[in-house]
Amino acid sequence: MINYIIRRIFYMIPTLIIISMISFAVIQLPPGDYLTTKIAQLQAQDELINVDLIEALREEYGLDQPIYVQYGKWVWNILHGDFGYSWEWQRPVEEVIGERILLTAIISFTAMFMIYLLAIPVGIFSATHKYSVADYLITIVAFVGLALPNFLLALLLLFIGYVVFDVSLVGLFSSEFANAPWSVAKVGDLLKHLWIPVIVVGTTSTAGRLRVMRGNLLDELNKPYVMAARAKGLSEVKLLLKYPVRMALNPLISGLSILLPQMISGATITAVVLGLPTTGPMLLGALRSQDVYLAGAFILLLCTLTVISTLLSDILLAWSDPRIQYE
């Protein structure tokens, strides 16, 4: 087991190198660079453009060098803890993204927690009460949840909050805390606002996983080993949890690794609609203006998160299912 984990961590290194290369190249794929965007903006404002100044800036930013040199410098600096400089924000990348990564992680992990906390028990109930009124109700709600796009749900919640309760649910903080330093009161304020994005981000996945849980469990419930357990005299709840449920959980465990990137990318649209200070909108902006180091840092961090969560879910699965071999 230990060997397996060490080997898997070792495999993460080439994966991340390849991801960093591809993402760096993809960010630069659109014609032009950050300065072209900048020039277009200035031209739109009828400002005079000094050609010498542009050349000087291009040199300063290293944009005149071939892409592999730019990539090499970028990676070299990251290895030394320097993620580069965001041209658009005029600040080092670490400073710009630090808090946003934290807030994104808080929303994503809370949502994941909620997804599994709801989907597993409700899925079990739905499967064991197949074709009952409650099962049909759950099924209907789940399908609506699956079909409803995140942004629409966000708008609906905002609308209901505004019209019915006369509160603005935009953002993650009340205005007085938005730019305040972290404090207990600010954390409390965050918790007050957190549930909206968590519901918005988590609904689709909750509904999906609920259906997966129900379907898996229905497959398992008729297996002979369940009947064998029943023939031993175990109570229904006990045998259900020990045998078929444990078996039906496996696809949900392996699904953990896909969930995290899904939630982060799904959260982008939600964050734009809800005005959340998370990574999504900022990454979108950085990609549009070709703010290379900011976009690159985001993508690299999110990919690292994905690779780590894949590893974690694999380890969890190997631990829960003895049939999985470590060789």
Place this chain on the structure above:
Amino acid sequence: MNDRSTLLEIRNLDVSFFLDEGTVEAVQDVSLEIYHHYTLGIVGESGCGKSVLSQAIMRIVPPPGKICAGQIIFHGDSAPTDLVTLDGKGKSIRKIRGKEIALILQEPMAALSPLYTIGNQIRDALVQHHKLSGREARERVLDILSEVGIPKPEVRIDQYPFELSGGLRQRAVIAMAIVCRPQLLIADEPTTALDVTIQAQILSLFKRLKETLNISIIFISHDLAVISEIADEVAVMYNGRIVEQGPADKVFSEPLHPYTVGLIESVPKLGDASKERLSAIKGNVPDPFMRMKGCSFHPRCPIGRDDCTMENPKLTNVLPERAVACFVVEQEMTGTAGPQQNAVE
């Protein structure tokens, strides 16, 4: 041979499955008696209701199946109880399940969960019925593993089902059933998935367990050779009904019911030099959704008469200890049977 005191009595049992496509009467009007220290063999082809019968005794017929009529009276440690009247999920039936009546399911691979060690799965019933501590339970599981002939039990106890061979898995499944020393063991096709040498070993294990544990066994199989090897008495099932019943040696040497005759003739005999084709019972098992009027074997029966379609023949004693459900045989043996007679009444 045995003291002939009754352990389990099944009276006129009907089990039906209520499906969208219609109702399947899986077990119809089955009556059986199982004595202490006794082996009853139940033979029949796939889908004849053998497995449903065993599930009905345990009260674990899966929905949409239901016991519609009849009694299953168990003379266990306490006063005789009709298992049909108990709540299928209640405490009283769960005290009998696994403790007094145990079931061995058909496929040894499918009857074990791949996620737990065999020791863990065998321990379930012990912990459930005897409230043993982990250490005591482990001792008992080790004992039972060596009792069913699993070598190196202290290694095997912590292994997962997929790490064991088919024969060992079947032994583990048997251990799982007998760990609480039940009085009645129902074995549903326990040798079917095994190759012939292992089959012989498992059969002798059953014989040995019957002696050492002093238990009764209901042994279900489609394999006539296996049944004749182990059973004291045989019941032949066809389409949910018992069509013939009697001592094993008699039923196999002088079968009475045309279905039993057909079954025995369809088994190849060793040393039979003739180049004749093996005879088979013509036709197919009747459509389970179709309710047939009269004897359900009639369309395939070589000795059937027109009046066989009028009503269903009842299982009738035609010789001492031997019963058959066939108008033609009954008339031959006793001279006074046939549907007309009943129709007149």
